[in-house]
């Protein structure tokens with residue numbers, strides 16, 4: 370029996386491990402370890418497996434492509450699957466976004482998007498938002514602020530990046546509604562323009578249309594539309610990082626559609642290749658045209674196996690009306706998690722869009738409930754339910770179920786979670 374503990378010494382401790390599970394098999398919502406234990410998986414590779422584990426259509430497409438060609442590098446040749454994939458992504462992307470640069474992971478795509486914005490505008494400045502997470506490369510780290518630990522010890526980071534308030538309840542004065550929070554965050558941005566960095570020196574405003582790691586926070590629509598207007602006014606490119614919120618997780622193909630706002634550049638990743646590593650920078654042909662050949666690159670991007678998986682995934686979306694399931698099951702999850710806030714005093718908020726949902730835990734005296742969340746997460750794990758934390762205070766529990774999750778599996782998981790919440794509440798009383 371292979372045990373993590375016996376091999377731990379060979380792995381860098383920098384990768385924080387949430388469990389010691391040695392996973393051997395997955396099917397749909399379930400994951401099995403090498404001791405035969407079954408878990409309901411509400412992490413799904415951190416919001417990656419939109420169709421759950423080992424979806425037959427995706428597996429078949431991967432197997433077929435693997436038998437034909439693994440790589441000859443998309444720098445050197447073209448692949449049928451990758452060409453078709455680029456076209457398919459253009460078809461699902463909002464507005465005129467229809468030209469893709471393929472990379473391998475989310476942070477790499479964010480890095481590339483920042484380079485694209487600087488290259489196209491000739492300006493250095495980037496504005497990002499407090500609470501956002503954009504990955505671990507130097508570029509990604511420099512625009513990330515969901516926790517100071519991600520940046521600690523890495524200075525100097527990429528320059529000319531300013532960070533401003535996101536209109537989340539935690540970052541705005543207490544008691545403000547949507548309009549108030551939007552006004553407050555826009556005011557902070559105007560202060561940056563007035564005192565720190567003139568808007569004509571800003572290449573891009575980078576935002577998650579729904580903050581992911583930062584706590585599954587949905588911004589007010591008026592804020593997102595105002596950001597679009599500000600970008601238009603000053604010739605600033607708007608970059609939406611849809612790596613976690615995209616590909617249907619919120620009930621629309623891309624979260625931007627909820628706000629009726631089309632960005633100039635969009636980063637995609639996570640779900641896009643059915644579980645294989647892939648990411649993309651998607652923009653308009655006009656913007657991409659200004660990024661001359663050779664100004665960006667990579668050995669592995671546009672891999673034909675990832676592309677075959679990505680195409681199979683999109684076929685499944687089209688043929689099963691997957692987004693309707695996200696809306697239906699997301700609505701049910703919203704109702705159930707809302708009930709938790711009424712039933713369990715430690716559950717102080719339930720929020721999200723579609724199947725991008727989270728609950729927040731706090732102590733009844735108002736202290737952030739990171740410790741409570743750890744107890745809940747551990748209890749769920751013991752009960753056979755895999756969950757993941759989120760939130761700037763690590764006191765959110767995010768639900769990253771597959772998008773094709775059934776009501777039965779949701780109920781099965783919610784029963785485990787509810788039992789644990791009741792127990793933790795009892796211990797806290």
Ligand SMILES: Cc1ncc(COP(=O)(O)O)c(C=O)c1O
Pocket residue numbers: 415474475476477479502503504505577581582610611612613614638639
């Ligand atoms: C919104 C967002 N951007 C970027 C990233 C980084 O992606 P990766 O871990 O694939 O580099 C993540 C990962 O969680 C993310 O949620």
